[in-house]
Amino acid sequence: MVSIARKNLFQDLPRFIVAQAGIMFAVGLVTIQVGLLNGFTRSSTLLIENAEADIWIASKELQHLDLTLPLKYKILTQAKAVQGVERAEALIAQSTVWRYQTEQIAPIRIIGFDPKSQLFHPHPILEGNLEQINQPYSIFIDSLDLKQLDVQGVGNQSEIGSFKGKVVGLTKGIRSIVSSPYVFTSLPNAVAYLNSPIASPQKNPPVPAPLTENNLITFVLVKARPGEDIQGLKARLAKALPDTRILTQSELTELTQKHWQQSTGVGYILGLGAVVGIIVGTVVVGQILYSSVTDHLKEFGTMKAMGSSDWFIYRIILEQALWMAILGYLPGMGLCLSLGAWTMNVQAIQILIKPLTAAGVFLVTVTMCSGAAVFAIQKVTRLDAALVFKS
Numbered sequence: 001m002v003s004i005a006r007k008n009l010f011q012d013l014p015r016f017i018v019a020q021a022g023i024m025f026a027v028g029l030v031t032i033q034v035g036l037l038n039g040f041t042r043s044s045t046l047l048i049e050n051a052e053a054d055i056w057i058a059s060k061e062l063q064h065l066d067l068t069l070p071l072k073y074k075i076l077t078q079a080k081a082v083q084g085v086e087r088a089e090a091l092i093a094q095s096t097v098w099r100y101q102t103e104q105i106a107p108i109r110i111i112g113f114d115p116k117s118q119l120f121h122p123h124p125i126l127e128g129n130l131e132q133i134n135q136p137y138s139i140f141i142d143s144l145d146l147k148q149l150d151v152q153g154v155g156n157q158s159e160i161g162s163f164k165g166k167v168v169g170l171t172k173g174i175r176s177i178v179s180s181p182y183v184f185t186s187l188p189n190a191v192a193y194l195n196s197p198i199a200s201p202q203k204n205p206p207v208p209a210p211l212t213e214n215n216l217i218t219f220v221l222v223k224a225r226p227g228e229d230i231q232g233l234k235a236r237l238a239k240a241l242p243d244t245r246i247l248t249q250s251e252l253t254e255l256t257q258k259h260w261q262q263s264t265g266v267g268y269i270l271g272l273g274a275v276v277g278i279i280v281g282t283v284v285v286g287q288i289l290y291s292s293v294t295d296h297l298k299e300f301g302t303m304k305a306m307g308s309s310d311w312f313i314y315r316i317i318l319e320q321a322l323w324m325a326i327l328g329y330l331p332g333m334g335l336c337l338s339l340g341a342w343t344m345n346v347q348a349i350q351i352l353i354k355p356l357t358a359a360g361v362f363l364v365t366v367t368m369c370s371g372a373a374v375f376a377i378q379k380v381t382r383l384d385a386a387l388v389f390k391s
Helices: 002-013 013-043 076-079 130-134 188-194 228-238 249-262 266-295 297-305 310-347 355-381 386-391
Strands: 056-059 085-099 105-113 123-127 138-142 157-160 163-171 180-184 219-224 244-248
Touching: 013 163, 013 249, 013 310, 013 355, 056 228, 056 249, 076 085, 076 219, 076 228, 076 310, 085 188, 085 266, 085 355, 105 123, 105 188, 130 163, 157 386, 163 180, 163 188, 244 249, 249 266, 266 310, 266 355, 310 355
Parallel strands: 105 180, 138 163
Antiparallel strands: 056 219, 056 244, 085 105, 085 157, 085 219, 123 163, 138 180, 157 163
8 A cells, every 4th residue: 555655755746856856966966075075085095005015104294195305215225124124115206297299298296116016016007017117218107197198008109307208008097186197117217207307308318227325215115024013113113214204004095185185175165065965955855845745735634633643744744755865865876876987987086985975875865855844844733624624
């Protein structure tokens, strides 16, 4: 037997469709805004996710992943000598200039590492072999940055600083919303690019030389020996390496994500969009329920005259609101998941919808619809049962 709430809800299909469209809009806007914030903060730490280090050593001036000062390469040797360190590797992450074929320039972020590294390896690899970046001035870029960097694919050449750069491989999806395009190469190539004179391109650049202790790097990645106490190792590294900042991988991730969430206006803007969605959804649902109750005032008056309690009538209205929430949430969330998959594949812009986010949005949707039902309940509260006997 169909409940009174569902019968009232589906009696006027055009009105029902308008209500569901409003709820879908609210669900979509709230989910996308929160998902973009989640994806935005996660994209800021993609490089960290490509590492398997227990500890990151950086300059004491480190503010977050993309804002720090360089270290001398000799710190790598010093870190390896600290008790409890199983392995230590250098990583370069610094900005420089990419030259288009049209002689225009754009910022990029050079990521230099040892292709045989056990602690850092960009993945997934779409094309090529990482060993190829050991060749002078050979680079990997992300497939989603091909158009932005005006590159057709593997085998193409461009210029970084004043030296050539030959694309020998492609990654897939390693793209940060908050950073310039990543260009992966070996440590010697990275140092050569970063030290190259930017003013005038050179046709025959020198062969990149192995790093010396005075060359500059950005981070030292450390892997602790099995069973080693990480906090104890941090303390020993801090003592052995003054003027550095020692962070675990999770601490660096938290530091970087917190910076982009709290020190920029992104979180505020996306949060404001979510609030707008909730307000719009509440108004639409409130209007639809109010109109539905108005159209059925005589029926509700009959129920009151027959002895039905106010709570029985309120429950009908709340059930209508709950059905509207469920039937608006499901297609709205499905649309958001589809949109998230599309944006990730096309632009590597992640709309990250976590299970907790989906559950939270459902709770917001139910609360929104239930809150809107309060306006309709006010109409019934003031209803005189004698209304049913008036012509």
